[in-house]
Amino acid sequence: MTPSPADRRKSGNPATQAQIDLTVKQQREQKRQEKLAEYQRQLAKRRRSKLVWWIVGATAAVLVVAAIVASIVFAPAPAPSYDRGDSDGSGIEGLETFENTASHVDTAVDYEQTPPAGGDHNAIWLNCGVYTQPVPNENAVHSLEHGAVWVTYDPAQVSDDDIAALEAQLPSTYTVLSPYEGMDSPIAVSAWNAQLKVDEADDERIEQFIRAYWRSTNAPEPNAACTGAYDAPGKK
Template sequence: MLALVGAVAVVAAAVVVPILVTRSEEPVEQQATLAAIEQYADLRRDHVEGSVDYPQSPPVGGPHAQEWFDCGAYDTQVPAENLVHDLEHGTVVLTYEPGLPADDVAALADVLPANGILSPWEGQAAPVVVTVWGVQLELEGADDPRLAMFLQEFGHGETAPEFGASCEGGIDPADAAGAGTPV
Protein backbone atom coordinates (compact mmCIF):
# COMPACT_ATOMS: atom_id res chain seq x y z
CA MET A 1 0.00 0.00 0.00
CA LEU A 2 2.84 2.36 0.84
CA ALA A 3 4.37 1.68 -2.57
CA LEU A 4 1.06 2.60 -4.26
CA VAL A 5 0.82 5.91 -2.35
CA GLY A 6 4.43 6.69 -3.27
CA ALA A 7 3.80 5.93 -6.94
CA VAL A 8 0.73 8.19 -7.01
CA ALA A 9 2.71 10.97 -5.35
CA VAL A 10 5.50 10.68 -7.93
CA VAL A 11 3.02 10.73 -10.85
CA ALA A 12 1.14 13.68 -9.35
CA ALA A 13 4.38 15.59 -8.87
CA ALA A 14 5.41 14.81 -12.43
CA VAL A 15 2.16 16.34 -13.70
CA VAL A 16 1.63 19.23 -11.28
CA VAL A 17 5.18 20.64 -11.03
CA PRO A 18 5.60 21.32 -14.79
CA ILE A 19 2.20 23.03 -14.87
CA LEU A 20 3.12 25.29 -11.95
CA VAL A 21 6.52 26.10 -13.45
CA THR A 22 4.94 26.93 -16.83
CA ARG A 23 2.37 29.22 -15.18
CA SER A 24 5.01 31.08 -13.21
CA GLU A 25 7.01 31.71 -16.42
CA GLU A 26 4.04 33.19 -18.32
CA PRO A 27 4.24 36.98 -18.55
CA VAL A 28 1.51 38.88 -16.80
CA GLU A 29 -0.17 40.90 -19.55
CA GLN A 30 -1.71 44.22 -18.74
CA GLN A 31 -4.81 44.62 -20.84
CA ALA A 32 -5.77 48.07 -22.01
CA THR A 33 -9.11 49.25 -20.67
CA LEU A 34 -11.24 52.36 -20.88
CA ALA A 35 -11.33 52.71 -17.09
CA ALA A 36 -9.60 56.11 -17.31
CA ILE A 37 -12.30 57.80 -19.37
CA GLU A 38 -13.87 60.92 -17.92
CA GLN A 39 -17.58 61.47 -18.45
CA TYR A 40 -19.42 64.75 -18.06
CA ALA A 41 -23.19 65.13 -17.78
CA ASP A 42 -25.63 68.01 -18.06
CA LEU A 43 -23.60 70.03 -20.56
CA ARG A 44 -25.28 73.16 -21.89
CA ARG A 45 -25.98 73.30 -25.63
CA ASP A 46 -26.74 76.95 -26.28
CA HIS A 47 -25.22 79.03 -29.06
CA VAL A 48 -23.14 81.96 -27.88
CA GLU A 49 -21.04 84.69 -29.42
CA GLY A 50 -17.47 85.25 -28.38
CA SER A 51 -15.15 83.07 -26.38
CA VAL A 52 -16.13 80.54 -23.74
CA ASP A 53 -14.01 79.55 -20.74
CA TYR A 54 -14.32 75.74 -20.79
CA PRO A 55 -13.41 73.77 -17.65
CA GLN A 56 -11.72 71.02 -19.70
CA SER A 57 -8.94 71.43 -22.24
CA PRO A 58 -9.81 70.41 -24.88
CA PRO A 59 -13.50 70.98 -24.15
CA VAL A 60 -16.01 68.13 -23.99
CA GLY A 61 -19.20 70.12 -24.63
CA GLY A 62 -21.10 73.16 -23.47
CA PRO A 63 -22.10 76.50 -24.94
CA HIS A 64 -20.66 76.96 -28.41
CA ALA A 65 -20.50 79.00 -31.60
CA GLN A 66 -23.28 78.93 -34.16
CA GLU A 67 -20.92 77.52 -36.82
CA TRP A 68 -19.05 74.23 -36.84
CA PHE A 69 -15.97 73.21 -38.79
CA ASP A 70 -15.80 70.80 -41.67
CA CYS A 71 -14.39 67.37 -40.87
CA GLY A 72 -10.68 66.84 -41.36
CA ALA A 73 -7.18 67.31 -40.04
CA TYR A 74 -5.91 70.79 -39.17
CA ASP A 75 -2.30 71.82 -38.63
CA THR A 76 -3.05 74.64 -36.20
CA GLN A 77 -5.39 74.72 -33.23
CA VAL A 78 -9.01 75.37 -34.10
CA PRO A 79 -11.22 77.62 -31.93
CA ALA A 80 -12.81 75.71 -29.08
CA GLU A 81 -16.24 77.26 -29.55
CA ASN A 82 -16.60 75.93 -33.10
CA LEU A 83 -15.10 72.59 -32.12
CA VAL A 84 -17.72 72.13 -29.39
CA HIS A 85 -20.44 72.60 -32.02
CA ASP A 86 -18.80 69.75 -33.93
CA LEU A 87 -18.91 67.63 -30.77
CA GLU A 88 -22.62 68.38 -30.48
CA HIS A 89 -23.03 66.82 -33.95
CA GLY A 90 -21.33 63.59 -32.90
CA THR A 91 -17.88 64.38 -34.22
CA VAL A 92 -14.86 62.55 -32.82
CA VAL A 93 -12.13 65.02 -31.91
CA LEU A 94 -8.50 63.92 -31.71
CA THR A 95 -6.13 66.51 -30.30
CA TYR A 96 -2.41 66.30 -29.78
CA GLU A 97 0.31 68.30 -28.09
CA PRO A 98 2.03 70.68 -30.49
CA GLY A 99 5.44 69.23 -31.21
CA LEU A 100 4.19 65.65 -31.43
CA PRO A 101 6.40 63.93 -34.04
CA ALA A 102 5.07 64.16 -37.61
CA ASP A 103 4.87 60.35 -37.88
CA ASP A 104 2.58 60.25 -34.86
CA VAL A 105 0.37 63.02 -36.26
CA ALA A 106 0.17 61.07 -39.54
CA ALA A 107 -0.79 57.93 -37.59
CA LEU A 108 -3.61 59.86 -35.89
CA ALA A 109 -4.79 61.20 -39.26
CA ASP A 110 -4.88 57.62 -40.56
CA VAL A 111 -7.30 56.48 -37.83
CA LEU A 112 -9.40 59.66 -37.84
CA PRO A 113 -13.01 58.69 -38.56
CA ALA A 114 -14.76 60.30 -41.53
CA ASN A 115 -16.81 62.25 -38.97
CA GLY A 116 -13.72 63.47 -37.12
CA ILE A 117 -11.47 66.45 -36.54
CA LEU A 118 -7.75 66.35 -35.78
CA SER A 119 -6.07 69.40 -34.29
CA PRO A 120 -3.06 70.32 -32.19
CA TRP A 121 -4.08 71.62 -28.74
CA GLU A 122 -1.97 73.81 -26.46
CA GLY A 123 -2.00 72.95 -22.78
CA GLN A 124 -3.70 69.57 -22.78
CA ALA A 125 -2.65 67.18 -20.03
CA ALA A 126 -1.59 64.26 -22.28
CA PRO A 127 0.21 63.82 -25.59
CA VAL A 128 -3.04 62.77 -27.30
CA VAL A 129 -6.65 63.25 -26.18
CA VAL A 130 -9.74 61.74 -27.81
CA THR A 131 -13.08 63.42 -27.15
CA VAL A 132 -16.73 62.96 -28.04
CA TRP A 133 -19.59 64.93 -26.50
CA GLY A 134 -19.32 64.44 -22.74
CA VAL A 135 -16.62 61.75 -22.87
CA GLN A 136 -12.85 62.16 -22.95
CA LEU A 137 -9.78 59.97 -22.66
CA GLU A 138 -6.17 61.08 -22.25
CA LEU A 139 -3.75 58.87 -24.17
CA GLU A 140 -0.03 58.26 -23.88
CA GLY A 141 0.54 58.68 -27.60
CA ALA A 142 -0.64 57.88 -31.10
CA ASP A 143 0.07 54.18 -30.56
CA ASP A 144 -1.92 53.88 -27.31
CA PRO A 145 -4.15 50.79 -27.80
CA ARG A 146 -7.00 52.51 -25.95
CA LEU A 147 -7.55 54.83 -28.91
CA ALA A 148 -8.96 51.99 -31.02
CA MET A 149 -11.05 50.82 -28.06
CA PHE A 150 -12.44 54.33 -27.52
CA LEU A 151 -13.29 54.71 -31.21
CA GLN A 152 -15.01 51.32 -31.18
CA GLU A 153 -17.05 52.24 -28.09
CA PHE A 154 -17.82 55.94 -28.68
CA GLY A 155 -16.73 56.77 -32.23
CA HIS A 156 -20.18 56.69 -33.79
CA GLY A 157 -21.40 59.81 -31.99
CA GLU A 158 -24.10 58.27 -29.82
CA THR A 159 -23.28 60.51 -26.84
CA ALA A 160 -24.00 63.67 -28.85
CA PRO A 161 -27.23 65.63 -28.43
CA GLU A 162 -27.53 65.85 -32.23
CA PHE A 163 -26.56 62.25 -32.92
CA GLY A 164 -26.60 61.60 -36.64
CA ALA A 165 -25.62 65.13 -37.63
CA SER A 166 -22.27 65.52 -39.31
CA CYS A 167 -19.29 67.80 -39.36
CA GLU A 168 -19.61 67.78 -43.16
CA GLY A 169 -20.72 71.11 -44.51
CA GLY A 170 -19.10 73.09 -41.72
CA ILE A 171 -17.58 76.48 -42.31
CA ASP A 172 -14.26 76.98 -43.99
CA PRO A 173 -11.64 77.50 -41.28
CA ALA A 174 -10.62 80.75 -42.94
CA ASP A 175 -14.07 82.12 -42.06
CA ALA A 176 -13.47 81.80 -38.30
CA ALA A 177 -11.01 84.06 -36.58
CA GLY A 178 -7.98 82.11 -35.40
CA ALA A 179 -9.08 78.89 -37.06
CA GLY A 180 -6.61 76.30 -38.16
CA THR A 181 -5.89 75.39 -41.74
CA PRO A 182 -6.58 71.96 -43.18
CA VAL A 183 -3.59 69.69 -43.61
Protein backbone atom coordinates (compact mmCIF):
# COMPACT_ATOMS: atom_id res chain seq x y z
CA MET A 1 0.00 0.00 0.00
CA THR A 2 1.40 3.39 -0.96
CA PRO A 3 1.93 5.71 2.07
CA SER A 4 0.03 9.04 2.13
CA PRO A 5 1.83 12.39 2.11
CA ALA A 6 1.02 12.78 5.79
CA ASP A 7 2.56 9.40 6.48
CA ARG A 8 5.63 10.29 4.50
CA ARG A 9 6.10 13.37 6.73
CA LYS A 10 6.18 11.16 9.84
CA SER A 11 9.12 9.06 10.90
CA GLY A 12 9.86 7.02 13.95
CA ASN A 13 13.40 8.31 13.88
CA PRO A 14 13.62 11.67 15.71
CA ALA A 15 16.50 12.85 13.51
CA THR A 16 14.66 11.93 10.38
CA GLN A 17 11.47 13.56 11.67
CA ALA A 18 13.37 16.76 12.44
CA GLN A 19 14.68 16.81 8.88
CA ILE A 20 11.15 16.34 7.55
CA ASP A 21 9.82 19.18 9.72
CA LEU A 22 12.66 21.45 8.56
CA THR A 23 11.87 20.69 4.96
CA VAL A 24 8.20 21.57 5.49
CA LYS A 25 9.17 24.88 7.15
CA GLN A 26 11.51 25.65 4.29
CA GLN A 27 8.74 25.00 1.77
CA ARG A 28 6.35 27.23 3.69
CA GLU A 29 9.00 29.97 3.94
CA GLN A 30 9.75 29.64 0.24
CA LYS A 31 6.06 30.03 -0.61
CA ARG A 32 5.83 33.01 1.73
CA GLN A 33 8.87 34.60 0.10
CA GLU A 34 7.40 33.93 -3.35
CA LYS A 35 4.12 35.59 -2.35
CA LEU A 36 6.03 38.54 -0.87
CA ALA A 37 8.14 38.88 -4.02
CA GLU A 38 5.00 38.79 -6.19
CA TYR A 39 3.35 41.44 -4.01
CA GLN A 40 6.43 43.65 -4.29
CA ARG A 41 6.47 43.17 -8.09
CA GLN A 42 2.80 44.18 -8.33
CA LEU A 43 3.40 47.14 -6.04
CA ALA A 44 6.37 48.29 -8.14
CA LYS A 45 4.26 47.85 -11.30
CA ARG A 46 1.48 50.03 -9.90
CA ARG A 47 4.03 52.66 -8.88
CA ARG A 48 5.55 52.65 -12.38
CA SER A 49 2.07 52.92 -13.89
CA LYS A 50 1.25 55.90 -11.68
CA LEU A 51 4.57 57.52 -12.59
CA VAL A 52 3.96 57.00 -16.30
CA TRP A 53 0.47 58.51 -16.09
CA TRP A 54 1.79 61.40 -14.04
CA ILE A 55 4.45 62.07 -16.69
CA VAL A 56 1.89 61.74 -19.49
CA GLY A 57 -0.51 64.07 -17.70
CA ALA A 58 2.19 66.62 -16.94
CA THR A 59 3.45 66.50 -20.54
CA ALA A 60 -0.09 66.93 -21.87
CA ALA A 61 -0.63 69.89 -19.57
CA VAL A 62 2.62 71.48 -20.75
CA LEU A 63 1.60 70.93 -24.40
CA VAL A 64 -1.82 72.47 -23.79
CA VAL A 65 -0.26 75.53 -22.16
CA ALA A 66 2.28 75.77 -24.98
CA ALA A 67 -0.51 75.57 -27.57
CA ILE A 68 -2.47 78.32 -25.82
CA VAL A 69 0.61 80.54 -25.63
CA ALA A 70 1.45 79.85 -29.28
CA SER A 71 -2.11 80.67 -30.36
CA ILE A 72 -1.83 84.00 -28.57
CA VAL A 73 1.68 84.83 -29.75
CA PHE A 74 1.27 83.74 -33.37
CA ALA A 75 -2.38 84.62 -33.92
CA PRO A 76 -2.84 87.22 -36.64
CA ALA A 77 -3.40 90.70 -35.34
CA PRO A 78 -7.06 91.73 -35.33
CA ALA A 79 -8.22 94.09 -38.03
CA PRO A 80 -7.99 97.74 -37.00
CA SER A 81 -11.16 99.54 -36.05
CA TYR A 82 -12.02 103.07 -37.15
CA ASP A 83 -14.80 105.51 -36.49
CA ARG A 84 -17.00 106.45 -39.40
CA GLY A 85 -15.13 108.98 -41.54
CA ASP A 86 -16.90 112.27 -42.15
CA SER A 87 -13.87 114.34 -43.05
CA ASP A 88 -13.23 115.90 -46.44
CA GLY A 89 -9.59 114.79 -46.17
CA SER A 90 -8.38 118.29 -46.92
CA GLY A 91 -5.37 117.95 -44.62
CA ILE A 92 -3.97 114.90 -46.45
CA GLU A 93 -0.99 115.80 -48.63
CA GLY A 94 -1.39 114.65 -52.22
CA LEU A 95 -5.14 114.03 -51.97
CA GLU A 96 -7.15 114.51 -55.17
CA THR A 97 -10.91 115.08 -55.25
CA PHE A 98 -13.34 114.82 -58.15
CA GLU A 99 -16.95 115.30 -59.25
CA ASN A 100 -18.43 112.10 -60.64
CA THR A 101 -21.91 111.01 -61.66
CA ALA A 102 -23.60 108.05 -59.99
CA SER A 103 -25.95 106.39 -62.49
CA HIS A 104 -26.52 102.64 -62.81
CA VAL A 105 -25.51 101.21 -66.17
CA ASP A 106 -25.23 97.71 -67.63
CA THR A 107 -22.27 98.42 -69.91
CA ALA A 108 -18.54 98.97 -69.40
CA VAL A 109 -17.60 102.49 -68.30
CA ASP A 110 -14.63 104.57 -69.45
CA TYR A 111 -13.60 106.14 -66.15
CA GLU A 112 -11.79 109.43 -65.84
CA GLN A 113 -9.59 108.22 -62.97
CA THR A 114 -7.33 105.16 -62.88
CA PRO A 115 -8.33 103.39 -60.72
CA PRO A 116 -11.86 104.82 -60.67
CA ALA A 117 -12.90 107.01 -57.75
CA GLY A 118 -16.60 107.22 -58.55
CA GLY A 119 -18.77 107.48 -61.61
CA ASP A 120 -21.50 105.49 -63.31
CA HIS A 121 -21.45 101.85 -62.26
CA ASN A 122 -23.10 98.45 -62.35
CA ALA A 123 -26.29 97.97 -60.36
CA ILE A 124 -24.65 95.12 -58.41
CA TRP A 125 -21.96 96.11 -55.95
CA LEU A 126 -18.77 94.19 -55.26
CA ASN A 127 -18.67 92.42 -51.92
CA CYS A 128 -16.00 94.01 -49.78
CA GLY A 129 -12.93 91.95 -48.91
CA VAL A 130 -9.47 90.98 -50.10
CA TYR A 131 -9.05 89.85 -53.70
CA THR A 132 -5.98 88.30 -55.31
CA GLN A 133 -7.18 89.05 -58.84
CA PRO A 134 -8.31 92.31 -60.46
CA VAL A 135 -11.97 93.11 -59.84
CA PRO A 136 -14.48 94.71 -62.25
CA ASN A 137 -14.37 98.50 -62.07
CA GLU A 138 -18.10 98.90 -62.44
CA ASN A 139 -18.88 96.70 -59.41
CA ALA A 140 -16.11 98.15 -57.26
CA VAL A 141 -17.30 101.70 -57.91
CA HIS A 142 -20.75 100.72 -56.65
CA SER A 143 -19.05 99.67 -53.37
CA LEU A 144 -17.45 103.12 -53.19
CA GLU A 145 -20.93 104.57 -53.50
CA HIS A 146 -21.83 102.70 -50.31
CA GLY A 147 -18.93 104.24 -48.39
CA ALA A 148 -16.24 101.63 -48.97
CA VAL A 149 -12.53 102.39 -49.39
CA TRP A 150 -10.82 100.64 -52.31
CA VAL A 151 -7.08 99.98 -51.97
CA THR A 152 -5.37 98.96 -55.20
CA TYR A 153 -1.77 98.03 -55.95
CA ASP A 154 0.22 97.40 -59.10
CA PRO A 155 1.61 93.85 -58.68
CA ALA A 156 4.59 94.78 -60.84
CA GLN A 157 5.59 97.53 -58.40
CA VAL A 158 4.98 96.01 -54.95
CA SER A 159 6.18 92.95 -53.03
CA ASP A 160 4.24 90.30 -51.14
CA ASP A 161 5.31 92.01 -47.92
CA ASP A 162 3.84 95.28 -49.19
CA ILE A 163 0.53 93.56 -49.95
CA ALA A 164 0.46 92.01 -46.46
CA ALA A 165 1.21 95.42 -44.94
CA LEU A 166 -1.69 96.96 -46.85
CA GLU A 167 -4.08 94.21 -45.75
CA ALA A 168 -3.04 94.66 -42.11
CA GLN A 169 -4.18 98.31 -42.21
CA LEU A 170 -7.71 97.58 -43.40
CA PRO A 171 -10.84 97.31 -41.26
CA SER A 172 -12.69 94.03 -41.57
CA THR A 173 -15.62 95.65 -43.38
CA TYR A 174 -16.23 98.28 -46.05
CA THR A 175 -12.81 97.94 -47.67
CA VAL A 176 -11.66 96.29 -50.88
CA LEU A 177 -8.06 95.30 -51.56
CA SER A 178 -7.17 94.14 -55.05
CA PRO A 179 -4.40 94.24 -57.67
CA TYR A 180 -4.74 96.78 -60.48
CA GLU A 181 -2.27 96.55 -63.32
CA GLY A 182 -0.91 99.56 -65.17
CA MET A 183 -1.29 102.20 -62.46
CA ASP A 184 1.01 105.23 -62.54
CA SER A 185 1.89 104.64 -58.87
CA PRO A 186 2.53 101.48 -56.84
CA ILE A 187 -0.51 102.01 -54.59
CA ALA A 188 -3.75 103.98 -54.79
CA VAL A 189 -6.39 104.46 -52.10
CA SER A 190 -9.80 105.48 -53.40
CA ALA A 191 -13.15 106.52 -51.96
CA TRP A 192 -16.12 108.16 -53.63
CA ASN A 193 -14.74 111.28 -55.38
CA ALA A 194 -11.40 111.09 -53.53
CA GLN A 195 -8.08 109.40 -54.22
CA LEU A 196 -4.55 109.24 -52.85
CA LYS A 197 -1.57 107.71 -54.64
CA VAL A 198 1.52 106.64 -52.69
CA ASP A 199 4.76 104.77 -53.30
CA GLU A 200 5.10 102.80 -50.06
CA ALA A 201 2.77 100.49 -48.15
CA ASP A 202 3.84 102.02 -44.84
CA ASP A 203 3.00 105.58 -45.90
CA GLU A 204 1.13 107.10 -42.94
CA ARG A 205 -1.24 108.91 -45.31
CA ILE A 206 -2.97 105.60 -46.10
CA GLU A 207 -4.34 105.43 -42.56
CA GLN A 208 -5.23 109.13 -42.69
CA PHE A 209 -7.24 108.51 -45.86
CA ILE A 210 -9.08 105.54 -44.36
CA ARG A 211 -9.94 107.52 -41.25
CA ALA A 212 -11.26 110.35 -43.40
CA TYR A 213 -13.38 108.32 -45.84
CA TRP A 214 -14.21 104.90 -44.38
CA ARG A 215 -18.02 104.57 -44.37
CA SER A 216 -18.25 108.29 -44.95
CA THR A 217 -21.68 109.88 -44.82
CA ASN A 218 -20.49 112.00 -47.74
CA ALA A 219 -20.78 108.96 -50.03
CA PRO A 220 -23.97 108.92 -52.16
CA GLU A 221 -25.44 105.89 -50.34
CA PRO A 222 -23.93 105.72 -46.84
CA ASN A 223 -24.93 102.71 -44.71
CA ALA A 224 -25.84 100.65 -47.78
CA ALA A 225 -24.50 97.07 -47.68
CA CYS A 226 -21.04 95.97 -48.77
CA THR A 227 -21.89 92.25 -48.64
CA GLY A 228 -24.55 89.98 -50.11
CA ALA A 229 -23.94 90.87 -53.76
CA TYR A 230 -21.05 89.93 -56.09
CA ASP A 231 -17.91 87.97 -55.20
CA ALA A 232 -15.41 88.51 -58.00
CA PRO A 233 -12.84 85.77 -58.77
CA GLY A 234 -9.89 85.67 -56.38
CA LYS A 235 -11.74 86.59 -53.19
CA LYS A 236 -9.91 85.29 -50.10
